[in-house]
Amino acid sequence: MRASNIFYLGIKELRSLARDPVMFVLIVYAFSFAIYTAATAMPETLNMAPIAIVDEDRSPLSSRVVGAFYPPYLLPPELIDQSEMDARMDAGLDTFALNIPPDFQRDMLAGRHPTVQLNVDATRMSQAFTGSGYIQTIVNDEVRAFAQRYRDTAELPVELTLRARFNPQLNKSWFGAIMEIINNVTMLSIVLTGAALIREREHGTIEHLLSMPVTPFEIMTSKVWAMGLVVLVASTFSLVVIVRGLLAIPIEGSILLFLAGAAAQLFATTSLGIFLGTIARSMPQFGLLLMLVLLPLEMLSGGTTPRESMPDVVRYLMLAAPNTHFVMLAQAILYRGAGFSVVWPQFVAIIAIGTALFGIALARFRKTIGLMA
Numbered sequence: 603m604r605a606s607n608i609f610y611l612g613i614k615e616l617r618s619l620a621r622d623p624v625m626f627v628l629i630v631y632a633f634s635f636a637i638y639t640a641a642t643a644m645p646e647t648l649n650m651a652p653i654a655i656v657d658e659d660r661s662p663l664s665s666r667v668v669g670a671f672y673p674p675y676l677l678p679p680e681l682i683d684q685s686e687m688d689a690r691m692d693a694g695l696d697t698f699a700l701n702i703p704p705d706f707q708r709d710m711l712a713g714r715h716p717t718v719q720l721n722v723d724a725t726r727m728s729q730a731f732t733g734s735g736y737i738q739t740i741v742n743d744e745v746r747a748f749a750q751r752y753r754d755t756a757e758l759p760v761e762l763t764l765r766a767r768f769n770p771q772l773n774k775s776w777f778g779a780i781m782e783i784i785n786n787v788t789m790l791s792i793v794l795t796g797a798a799l800i801r802e803r804e805h806g807t808i809e810h811l812l813s814m815p816v817t818p819f820e821i822m823t824s825k826v827w828a829m830g831l832v833v834l835v836a837s838t839f840s841l842v843v844i845v846r847g848l849l850a851i852p853i854e855g856s857i858l859l860f861l862a863g864a865a866a867q868l869f870a871t872t873s874l875g876i877f878l879g880t881i882a883r884s885m886p887q888f889g890l891l892l893m894l895v896l897l898p899l900e901m902l903s904g905g906t907t908p909r910e911s912m913p914d915v916v917r918y919l920m921l922a923a924p925n926t927h928f929v930m931l932a933q934a935i936l937y938r939g940a941g942f943s944v945v946w947p948q949f950v951a952i953i954a955i956g957t958a959l960f961g962i963a964l965a966r967f968r969k970t971i972g973l974m975a
Contacts, residue, residue: 604820607815607816607820607824608820608823608824609824611811611816611820611821611824611825611828612828612831614824615798615824615825615828615829616828616831616832618798619798619828619832629790629832629836633783633786633790633837633839633840633844634840634844636782637779637782637783637840637844637845637849638779638844638848640782641776641778641779641782641851642849648675648676648728648729648732648736649729650674650675650677651675651676651677651726651729651733652677652696652697653671653677653680653696653699654679654681654686654687654695654696654698655667655668655671655680655699655701656683656684656687656700656701657681657702658684658703658704658706659702659704659705659706659707661706661707662707663706663744663745664706664707666744666748667700667702667740667745668681670743670744671740675733675736676698676733676737679700680696682699684701687721691721694723697722697723697726697730698720698722698723698733699721700720700721700737701721703717703718703719707748710745710748711749722734767938769937776851779844779845779849779851780845780851780933780936780937781906781929783841784905784928785900785905786837786840787833787837787864787867787871787928788871788899788900788925788928790832791829791833791868791872791875792871792872792874792875792896793875793892794829794833794872794875795829795872795875795879796876796879796882796888797879797888798825798829799825799875799876799880800882804884808971812971818964818971821967821971822960822963822964822967825872825876826872826873826876829868829872830865830869830872834861834864834865837864838857838861841857854935854936854937854938854939855934856935856941859941859942860931860932860935860936862949863928863935863948863952864928864932866928866956867925867928867956869953869956869960870955870956871924873956873959873960873962873963874959874963876967877959877962877966878891878895880963880966881966898923899925900925902923902926903920903923903925903928903929904926905929909926921951923955924951924956927948927952930945930948931948
């Protein structure tokens, strides 16, 4: 093995990547616009949901209920007629439609328990379930306050003091942006290395490499360090410029320690990308394999849903995936400011899994490199 061969072959990979505009655009998008979108777009939460109200009572109480809905959870309500309600729901203009009946205030004061109808567009599932409970609470609070002439602030026997650690303002964008970086590190590293190997086959340059005095180990290692470097630089830019600069999300821990963990993760995932590249015979086949591998890696690693909510079998199986340990490592460093003394088990696990993946990919690469020409 010659280090100079690995270095110059890696430079060749970087030049080949620079001449591929599609891959360049994908890298820029994944670590800039995708990060910003993940932080600012929150489809899983109630945010600026449209609501329409049919006020058939026109009383002080109904006006009080109408005035209780305001951003950021809901848009200012649209006052509509009864005849418009079904048509607007069918057209998808409103997620919620509240119908306040005639004589609502008079019946409530007379103790007759009037009924307020809330229509919900249940196709918008996350907003519908969260918003219906939120609207019900608002209406009940306003009616109770009106009936009692003041807002009830009854003292509870136990006072619960909330201290939200690591995210004091409970800002949802903090989680979305950083988790998108973690996911994109895995995705781009697999895509770049696998696509680079298939591109060698499709362009016929693998024949030139086989005629040179280089070994399969040197060829594979050059692809690992070159594509890993690209993703590492892009993730550093995204973390410093997009997350901490543009989005103003505070980073609690050491960025250098996170990048060290990302480098270990890239060692594992680039090896996985080369392994997939040796199996796939073309770019379409590689795309299908990528979906089969990438979706479970991202969805079951703890980045999308907590691992504690998964079945025990899935949790134990996913311990063999580098993503699981990388998510735990990244969250501990970036969210909770953990040091190396806390995350060293994850480092060991990622490096061990990466070494195994590198060995498997290298054995497969040596076996199939002659067939690629």
